[in-house]
Amino acid sequence: MPTYTDMTRCDGCGECVDICPSDIMRIDPVYRRSYNIEPNFCWECYSCVKACPQNAIDVRGYADFAPLGHKVRVLREPEKGVISWKIRYRDGRLKEFAFPIRTTPWGSIKGPAEYEKPDLSALNSQLLAHEPAALHIDALPALTAKA
Amino acid sequence: MMFTNNPFTALTDFFSPLVMQVYLVLMTLAVVGGTLFDVYHKGSAKFFARRKEKSAAAAQRRLGGGETIALAVETIAEAAVSSEFCKWPRRVSHLLMMYGFFLYLISTIVMVFAYPGAAPIPAILPALWTIGAWMILVGGLWFFFFLRVNVAYDGASPFHLGRADLFIGFLLASVAFALVWHYVQTTYANPTATWILFGIYIFFTTLLFVTVPWSKFAHMFFKPTVAFQRRVEEANGSSDLPSPSTENYIVRS
Numbered sequence: 001m002p003t004y005t006d007m008t009r010c011d012g013c014g015e016c017v018d019i020c021p022s023d024i025m026r027i028d029p030v031y032r033r034s035y036n037i038e039p040n041f042c043w044e045c046y047s048c049v050k051a052c053p054q055n056a057i058d059v060r061g062y063a064d065f066a067p068l069g070h071k072v073r074v075l076r077e078p079e080k081g082v083i084s085w086k087i088r089y090r091d092g093r094l095k096e097f098a099f100p101i102r103t104t105p106w107g108s109i110k111g112p113a114e115y116e117k118p119d120l121s122a123l124n125s126q127l128l129a130h131e132p133a134a135l136h137i138d139a140l141p142a143l144t145a146k147a
Numbered sequence: 148m149m150f151t152n153n154p155f156t157a158l159t160d161f162f163s164p165l166v167m168q169v170y171l172v173l174m175t176l177a178v179v180g181g182t183l184f185d186v187y188h189k190g191s192a193k194f195f196a197r198r199k200e201k202s203a204a205a206a207q208r209r210l211g212g213g214e215t216i217a218l219a220v221e222t223i224a225e226a227a228v229s230s231e232f233c234k235w236p237r238r239v240s241h242l243l244m245m246y247g248f249f250l251y252l253i254s255t256i257v258m259v260f261a262y263p264g265a266a267p268i269p270a271i272l273p274a275l276w277t278i279g280a281w282m283i284l285v286g287g288l289w290f291f292f293f294l295r296v297n298v299a300y301d302g303a304s305p306f307h308l309g310r311a312d313l314f315i316g317f318l319l320a321s322v323a324f325a326l327v328w329h330y331v332q333t334t335y336a337n338p339t340a341t342w343i344l345f346g347i348y349i350f351f352t353t354l355l356f357v358t359v360p361w362s363k364f365a366h367m368f369f370k371p372t373v374a375f376q377r378r379v380e381e382a383n384g385s386s387d388l389p390s391p392s393t394e395n396y397i398v399r400s
Binding site for chain 1: 237388
């Protein structure tokens with residue numbers, strides 16, 4: 001089930017080229033739109049489908065085993081923290097699902113280098129890095145010894 | 148001087164205003180003919196007609212005339228500010244080029260048709276012509292060297308040229324030589340240099356318009372068509388995309 005790009009929707013932003021783990025989404029040298037250079041190597045991870053801001057990428061089944069017009073379409077709404085799926089079955093039924101993907105704003109997760117350098121004494125702590133603040137709690141629950 | 152002088156006045160020593168007017172008409176015909184050929188060659192009209200039929204068959208409700216007009220107005224408003232672009236640098240560079248091109252083109256047409264020969268001209272027209280050319284140059288060079296997707300994402304050299312660069316390449320060459328020609332014409336009294344630069348300017352301008360069937364020029368027309376069709380599909384329920392989520396899951400800052 002390799003990906004393909006709807007060239008009328010694609011605006012050549014390059015997000016799919018950036019995210020493809022197989023490195024098979026490339027830019028067409030003639031039309032300057034994205035395309036899948038090696039469909040056999042596509043493992044249908046849907047990364048490009050979800051990343052495409054124009055919803056220009058779709059995935060199709062090989063004609064020998066999926067000939068009856070099923071379809072799976074994805075809509076990513078980072079501002080709401082959700083990815084929705086619309087599935088059209090071979091008998092024409094439609095189903096929609098919405099999956100929350102995160103609870104914090106898009107782009108708000110800090111990389112390790114963006115935090116302050118930890119104190120060496122933190123090595124003796126049982127807390128992991130950035131706990132408990134990163135867990136949005138005041139303190140981790142702990143067992144207390146009976147008096 | 149560049150901002151107040153009509154660049155085409157000096158040409159009337161050698162060409163009659165009619166020659167310049169005929170040239171502009173020929174270039175317009177080249178764009179119309181080239182676009183129609185592009186639409187025919189790629190089968191774009193057939194593609195859009197089939198897509199429209201599919202959309203009508205899958206529609207859950209029919210759109211009224213008022214609703215369709217409102218969608219068309221929304222599409223035009225979207226195209227006017229290039230809001231279909233998801234990244235601001237591409238959007239700003241396209242806006243610079245689009246409005247620069249409009250200014251440059253309209254002021255050229257007005258100067259050649261409404262003020263032929265040495266007729267006195269409002270100072271605003273050459274100013275708009277020069278500003279438009281600079282806008283194209285700034286937006287175009289930014290796009291060409293830093294924002295072209297094959298350069299920014301596919302690892303191609305900024306000096307790589309391909310068929311997809313026909314339009315931007317000739318556009319940049321045309322306005323760059325237009326500005327240089329205008330500058331030399333107004334600053335130095337060197338007729339030979341002026342005519343050589345004018346020849347190069349006309350050469351690239353002609354190439355810009357006659358290569359429409361092979362360049363990306365036609366995307367200015369079919370992109371808004373696609374955007375309109377997408378809005379219609381979303382409105383009549385035939386879009387294959389999931390409905391936007393009604394819930395917001397971002398609950399933490």
